Amino acid sequence: MNSATPVVELKGITKRFPGVVANDSISFKLFKGEIHALLGENGAGKSTLMNIVFGLYQPDEGSIEINGEPVIIDNPNKAIDLGIGMVHQHFKLVEPFTVTENIILGMEPKKGSNLDTKTAAARIQELSEQYGLRVDPYAKIHDISVGMQQRVEILKTLYRGADILIFDEPTAVLTPQEITELMEIMRRLVAEGKSIILITHKLKEIMHISNTVTIIRRGKVIDTVKTSEASPSILAEKMVGRNVTFKVDKRAAAPGGNVLEVRDLFVKNKEGATVLNGLNLNVRAGEILGIAGVDGNGQTQLIEALTGLSKVESGSIRLNGKELANATPRQISESGIAHIPEDRHKHGLVLDFSMSENMVLETYYKEPYSKRGFLDYNAIKKQAQRLIQAFDVRTPSAETKARSLSGGNQQKAIIAREIDKNPDVLIAAQPTRGLDVGAIEFVQTQLIAQRDQGKAVLLISFELDEIINVSDRIAVIYEGQIVGEVLPEQTNDQELGLMMAGSTVAGGVRHE
Amino acid sequence: MSKILKLFSGSGAISIIAIVLGLIVGAVVMLIGGYEPLLAYKSLFSQVFGNTYDFGETLREITPLILTGFAFAFAARAGLFNIGGEGQFIVGMTAASVIGIKVHGLPIYIHAPLAVIAGGLFGGIWAALVGYLKAKRGVNEVITSIMLNWIALYLANFIVRHFLLMEGKQRSEDILPTASVSFPWLSDLMDSARIHWGMLIAVLCSVFFYYFMWKTKQGFELRAVGNNPNAAQYAGMNVGRNVVKAMFISGIFAGLAGAFQILGVFHYQSIMSGSPGTGFDGIAVGLIGMNNPFGILLGALLFGTLTYGSAGMSFGAGVPPELIRIVIGSIIFFIAAQGIVRGIIKPFYFKRKKEKVL
Numbered sequence: 081m082n083s084a085t086p087v088v089e090l091k092g093i094t095k096r097f098p099g100v101v102a103n104d105s106i107s108f109k110l111f112k113g114e115i116h117a118l119l120g121e122n123g124a125g126k127s128t129l130m131n132i133v134f135g136l137y138q139p140d141e142g143s144i145e146i147n148g149e150p151v152i153i154d155n156p157n158k159a160i161d162l163g164i165g166m167v168h169q170h171f172k173l174v175e176p177f178t179v180t181e182n183i184i185l186g187m188e189p190k191k192g193s194n195l196d197t198k199t200a201a202a203r204i205q206e207l208s209e210q211y212g213l214r215v216d217p218y219a220k221i222h223d224i225s226v227g228m229q230q231r232v233e234i235l236k237t238l239y240r241g242a243d244i245l246i247f248d249e250p251t252a253v254l255t256p257q258e259i260t261e262l263m264e265i266m267r268r269l270v271a272e273g274k275s276i277i278l279i280t281h282k283l284k285e286i287m288h289i290s291n292t293v294t295i296i297r298r299g300k301v302i303d304t305v306k307t308s309e310a311s312p313s314i315l316a317e318k319m320v321g322r323n324v325t326f327k328v329d330k331r332a333a334a335p336g337g338n339v340l341e342v343r344d345l346f347v348k349n350k351e352g353a354t355v356l357n358g359l360n361l362n363v364r365a366g367e368i369l370g371i372a373g374v375d376g377n378g379q380t381q382l383i384e385a386l387t388g389l390s391k392v393e394s395g396s397i398r399l400n401g402k403e404l405a406n407a408t409p410r411q412i413s414e415s416g417i418a419h420i421p422e423d424r425h426k427h428g429l430v431l432d433f434s435m436s437e438n439m440v441l442e443t444y445y446k447e448p449y450s451k452r453g454f455l456d457y458n459a460i461k462k463q464a465q466r467l468i469q470a471f472d473v474r475t476p477s478a479e480t481k482a483r484s485l486s487g488g489n490q491q492k493a494i495i496a497r498e499i500d501k502n503p504d505v506l507i508a509a510q511p512t513r514g515l516d517v518g519a520i521e522f523v524q525t526q527l528i529a530q531r532d533q534g535k536a537v538l539l540i541s542f543e544l545d546e547i548i549n550v551s552d553r554i555a556v557i558y559e560g561q562i563v564g565e566v567l568p569e570q571t572n573d574q575e576l577g578l579m580m581a582g583s584t585v586a587g588g589v590r591h592e
Numbered sequence: 593m594s595k596i597l598k599l600f601s602g603s604g605a606i607s608i609i610a611i612v613l614g615l616i617v618g619a620v621v622m623l624i625g626g627y628e629p630l631l632a633y634k635s636l637f638s639q640v641f642g643n644t645y646d647f648g649e650t651l652r653e654i655t656p657l658i659l660t661g662f663a664f665a666f667a668a669r670a671g672l673f674n675i676g677g678e679g680q681f682i683v684g685m686t687a688a689s690v691i692g693i694k695v696h697g698l699p700i701y702i703h704a705p706l707a708v709i710a711g712g713l714f715g716g717i718w719a720a721l722v723g724y725l726k727a728k729r730g731v732n733e734v735i736t737s738i739m740l741n742w743i744a745l746y747l748a749n750f751i752v753r754h755f756l757l758m759e760g761k762q763r764s765e766d767i768l769p770t771a772s773v774s775f776p777w778l779s780d781l782m783d784s785a786r787i788h789w790g791m792l793i794a795v796l797c798s799v800f801f802y803y804f805m806w807k808t809k810q811g812f813e814l815r816a817v818g819n820n821p822n823a824a825q826y827a828g829m830n831v832g833r834n835v836v837k838a839m840f841i842s843g844i845f846a847g848l849a850g851a852f853q854i855l856g857v858f859h860y861q862s863i864m865s866g867s868p869g870t871g872f873d874g875i876a877v878g879l880i881g882m883n884n885p886f887g888i889l890l891g892a893l894l895f896g897t898l899t900y901g902s903a904g905m906s907f908g909a910g911v912p913p914e915l916i917r918i919v920i921g922s923i924i925f926f927i928a929a930q931g932i933v934r935g936i937i938k939p940f941y942f943k944r945k946k947e948k949v950l
C-alpha cells in the first residue's frame with residue numbers, strides 16, 4: 081500500500097436529522113500509524129460522523145474510502161470486516177459473562193460442536209500482553225473496574241482484527257491514573273501499526289498524544305492542523321469561535337453558617353459491605369466544597385445517601401438543622417437539595433421522553449406544570465424553552481427526545497434543570513463530564529454564581545484541575561471517610577494525589 | 593387531534609405493512625396446502641360483512657379484545673409485562689356473575705352498573721396483587737401472573753359449581769335481567785346479534801387510556817417508571833406505588849372485558865375446561881396496536897375480523913380456521929421484527945425524502 085494513501089478517507093459526508101444538519105459535507109483523512117483527534121463543541125457532530133464510519137448511520141451524501149477503495153458501510157459487521165473497531169462511550173458488555181465470553185460473543189469459535197473458549201482465551205491473553213492491556217481473560221465483567229471494562233472493549237476490536245480504532249470520549253469515564261494508562265496503550269497500538277481516531281474534549285490529552293487534529297464546528301470542518309503546530313488556546317478558539325480563558329473568574333468566598341452537616345454516616349452497598357465508614361463533613365452557605373478521591377472510595381454512596389437513593393445505616397444528615405437521613409428523594413428535593421447525577425443516562429434523564437418532559441422531571445406535579453392532576457403542556461414547554469435558551473442547550477426543539485441530543489447537551493439540560501430549582505444545597509457529581517471547554521467554563525461559572533448567591537455547593541469530581549479551580553475547600557475521601565482537608569490555593573496535584581491514595585503523611589499536613 | 597395522528601403515523605406505516613405481509617404469508621401457506629387464498633380471503637370478508645347479524649357478531653368478537661389489549665398495553669407503558677390478562681378476565685367474569693345472579697331487588701340502572709364495576713374492580717385487584725408482589729418482594733410479574741391465571745380458572749369453576757350452579761348443568765344460572773347490559777334495540781335491528789353497552793364503553797376506554805397516560809400527572813409518572821425506573825426514583829417518584837397502580841388499572845380493563853362477556857353476551861357462566869384465551873389474545877392485540885390506545889382499537893378490529901371471518905373461510909374455501917392464527921402470528925412477527933419491515937419500506941422512503949430535498 082502506498083503510504084500516502086489514507087487508511088480512511090471521508091469525502092463530503094452530509095448527515096441530516098430532523099431539524100439539524102449534524103454533518104455538513106465533511107472531508108477527513110486518517111493516515112496509517114497516526115492518532116487523529118476530533119475536536120468540537122457539544123453537538124458539533126463528532127459522534128454522528130464516527131457512527132457513520134462504523135456503519136451505524138447512513139450518510140445522506142458523500143462517500144467513504146478505506147485504503148483507497150470506495151466502500152459502503154451499511155452495518156457494523158461490514159465495518160468490522162473492513163478492519164474498523166469502535167470503542168463506544170457506553171460499553172456494550174454482558175455483565176455476568178467473563179471477559180473471554182464477551183469478546184467472542186457473536187463469533188464463537190467452535191471445536192466440533194463445543195465452544196472452544198480455551199483457544200480464544202489464549203489468543204486474548206496474547207493480544208493483551210502484546211498491547212500491554214493486562215486483562216484477565218477469565219474475570220467476570222461485573223468484578224472489574226470501568227477502566228478495565230474499556231480495555232475489554234479495546235481487546236474486542238483487536239480480536240476481531242481491527243486496524244482502525246475509533247475511540248468516542250474514552251477518557252470521560254476514567255480516573256486520572258487510568259487515563260495515563262490508556263494513553264500508553266494508544267501509543268503501543270500505533271507503534272504496532274494501528275491507526276486511531278480519538279474524540280475527546282480534553283485539550284491536554286490532544287496535545288499530549290495526537291499527531292493531527294480536525295476541528296468541527298456545527299457540522300462543518302473548520303480546520304485540520306498538526307498537533308505540533310497547535311496550542312490549547314488556538315484549538316479552543318477554533319472550536320468555539322471565541323477566546324477561552326481556561327481559568328474561571330472567582331472572587332474569594334464569603335462562607336456563612338453550616339447548611340449541610342453530615343455526622344458519622346455509615347452506608348452499605350448492595351453486596352452488604354460497609355462503604356461509608358463514619359463519614360463527617362460540613363458544607364457552609366456560600367462555599368463550594370470539593371470532594372477529591374479515587375473512584376470507588378464511597379463517593380457514589382455518599383451522593384446516594386444525601387439524595388435518598390440509598391439507605392443510611394446510621395448517622396445523621398442535616399440540612400439547615402433538619403434531619404434528612406433516610407428521607408425519600410422527593411422530601412429531600414423539596415427540602416432544598418438539588419442533584420446533578422454522575423450518570424446522566426441512568427438517573428438524570430428519561431431518554432425516550434421529550435426535552436420538555438425531562439425539564440420538569442422533578443417538578444411536574446407542581447403548579448403551573450400540573451393543574452388538578454392534568455399536565456399543562458404549554459407551561460411545561462415554556463419552562464423547557466426558557467432553560468434551553470438560558471443554558472444554550474443545542475436541540476432542534478423542546479419536543480425532541482432526550483435520546484437524540486448529543487451527550488454534552490444532555491448534560492447541559494440536566495444542569496439547567498437542577499440549578500433552576502434554586503436549591504439551598506447543590507450536589508454536583510462529575511458535572512462537566514463530557515462537556516466541551518466552552519461549556520465547562522459556563523458550568524463552572526454557574527456553580528460559582530450559585531455559591532455567590534449564598535448556596536452551598538458540594539462538588540464531586542475526578543478531575544483534579546476542576547476540584548482545585550472551582551472549590552473553596554477540598555475534602556479528600558478515602559475508604560469511606562474524609563481523611564483530610566486542604567485549601568485549593570495551598571495544595572497541588574501531587575499532594576492531593578498522595579492523600580487520595582490514603583497516605584497518612586500527606587493527610588496529616590494541615591494548612592491552617 | 594393532529595398530535596394523535598402524529599403519535600400514530602410513524603409506527604402506523606409499519607403496522608399496515610406488517611398486516612399486508614402477514615396476509616401474504618397466510619396466502620403462501622394456503623397455496624402450499626392446496627387452497628385458494630383469494631377465495632379464502634374473499635369468503636372471510638363476506639362472512640364478516642355479508643349480513644347485519646354477522647357484522648354485529650364481529651363487533652361482539654372485537655369488544656373484549658379491545659379491553660384485554662388495553663390491559664396488556666397499559667401495563668407495558670409502565671414497563672410491566674402483564675401476561676395475566678387471562679386471569680383478570682376470568683376474575684372479572686366471575687365477579688360479574690356473582691353480582692348478576694345473587695343480588696336481587698335492584699333496579700336495572702343500579703344492578704347492571706354494579707355488576708360491571710364489580711367485574712372491573714376484582715380484575716384490578718387480581719392484577720394489583722401481582723404489582724404488589726413485584727413492588728414489595730421483587731417477584732417477577734410474569735411468574736406471578738401466570739400462576740394467578742391458573743388460580744383464577746379453578747377459583748372461577750369452584751365458585752360456579754358451589755354457589756351459582758344451574759341444577760344438572762355445567763353452567764351457572766342465568767343472570768337476572770336487571771344485570772344485563774345487552775342493547776336489545778340494536779340487537780333487534782341486527783337480526784339479534786349480541787350487541788351490548790360494553791362496546792361503547794370499550795371505545796370510551798381508549799379515550800381514558802390516552803388522556804390518563806399522556807395528559808395527567810399520574811400518567812407522566814407511569815411512563816417515567818416504565819421507561820427508566822432509576823430516573824423515576826431519582827425524580828422522587830414512588831416506583832413501587834406506580835407499579836401497583838399500573839397493574840391495578842391494567843387489570844380493570846381485563847376485568848371489564850370479562851364482565852361484559854357475561855352481562856352482555858352469554859348471560860351465564862360456564863364451567864370452563866380450559867382458559868378462554870381472550871386475555872392472551874389481548875397481548876397480540878396490544879402488540880399489533882403498538883401499545884397505543886387508538887392503535888389497539890384498530891388492532892382489535894383486525895384480530896376480531898380475522899377470527900370471526902375464519903369460519904367463513906372454512907365454509908367458502910375449505911381452509912381450516914386455525915390458519916388465521918398463522919396470519920395473526922406472522923403479523924406480530926413482522927411488527928416485532930421491525931427491521932425487516934423498515935428494510936422493505938426503505939427504498940420508498942428514501943425516494944420520497946430525496947424529492948423533498950429537491
Ligand SMILES: Nc1ncnc2c1ncn2[C@@H]1O[C@H](COP(=O)(O)OP(=O)(O)OP(=O)(O)O)[C@@H](O)[C@H]1O
Nearest residue numbers: 097102122123124125126127128484485486487488
Ligand atoms: N439519532 C438522532 N436523531 C436526531 N438527532 C440526532 C441524532 N443523533 C444526533 N443528533 C443531533 O445531531 C447533532 C450532532 O450530534 P453528535 O452526537 O454527533 O454530537 P457530538 O459532536 O458527538 O457532541 P458531544 O460532544 O456532546 O457528544 C446534535 O444536534 C444532535 O442533537
Ligand SMILES: [Mg+2]
Nearest residue numbers: 126127486487
Ligand atoms: Mg458525542
